[in-house]
Amino acid sequence: MGKDRIPQNWPSSMPYLSQPSFAPHITRTQKDALRIRSPDLTAIIPSNLPRGPCSLVKIIPIAEPSHPxxxxxxxxxxxxLEPGTLILPYYGLVHSSLPPHSIAHDKSDYDLWLNREVGVAVDAEKAGNEARFINDYRGVGERPNAEFRQCWDARSGQQCMGVYVLPAGKKNTPAKVGAGAGGIAKGGEILVSYGKGFWSKRREEQDAANRA
Structure with missing residues (x-):
């Protein structure tokens, strides 16, 4: 992939993905399950969405010392970015979240469930797209201004994870992180909630490390 197809400030040592990558151990049953669109899967990545770097976002180094x-x-x-709109897909390695394959991803900060029913997740720790740089809102804003949603990718005909601006009914973060009257203002940091489970697991790991 040429340099013109890699976002500015992308790590030179990390593969940039314009579509999901699949681990060799993913079974046919798991792949087939990802190709089924359930009625409640209403969020859609449109068929005309270009692949490659997203023009809606920028990767920027964090220089503020107080930022986590x-x-x-x-x-x-x-x-x-308007309320409720798709920002970009979340790409990474689609892998089994069942033992023994889950062990390699247990400590990843970039691993998200893709389909719990068949035990499939997507991990952007070692390869991904711009979405892997989205930070948690804690220590930055009062609340998130974006969210992860399981969605349907009309381009490939399979389930995918996407990043969406919070709908208008969910209050955005204050001006500190660039939120306007609605949506996310130009220059504002895109922030999600990693969830209580993420932080509980990290605390358990830290406690275990301190005891070692």
Whole structure:
């Protein structure tokens, strides 16, 4: 892939994905399950969405010392993003979340459930797209301004994870992180909630490390 197809500030040592990558151990049953669109899967990645770098976002290094991700990077809106709209898909390695294959992803901060019923998740730790740089809102804003949603990718005909601006009914973060009257303002950091389970697991790991 040429440099013009890699976002600015993308790590040179990490593969950039314009579509999901599948682990060799994924079974036919799991693949077939991902190709089924259930009636409640209403969020859609449209068939005309271009692959490759997303023009709606920018990867920007975090220079503010008080930011929890100081010294790393975050994902910011390149223009105003309307409430409830798709920002971009979340790409990574689609893998089995069942033992023994789940062991390799247990400590990843980039692993999301894709289909719990058949035990499939997507991990962007070692390869992915811009969505892997989205930070948790804690320590940055009062609440998130975006969310992960399981959705249907009309381009490939399979289930996918996407990042959406919070709908208008869910209050956005204050001006501190660039939220306007609705949606996410240009220049605002895109923030989600990693969830209580994520932080509980990280605390357990830290406690175990301290006891070692």
């Amino acid at each position: 991700a100081h010294g790393q990077a975050g994902l910011f809106a390149a223009r105003h």
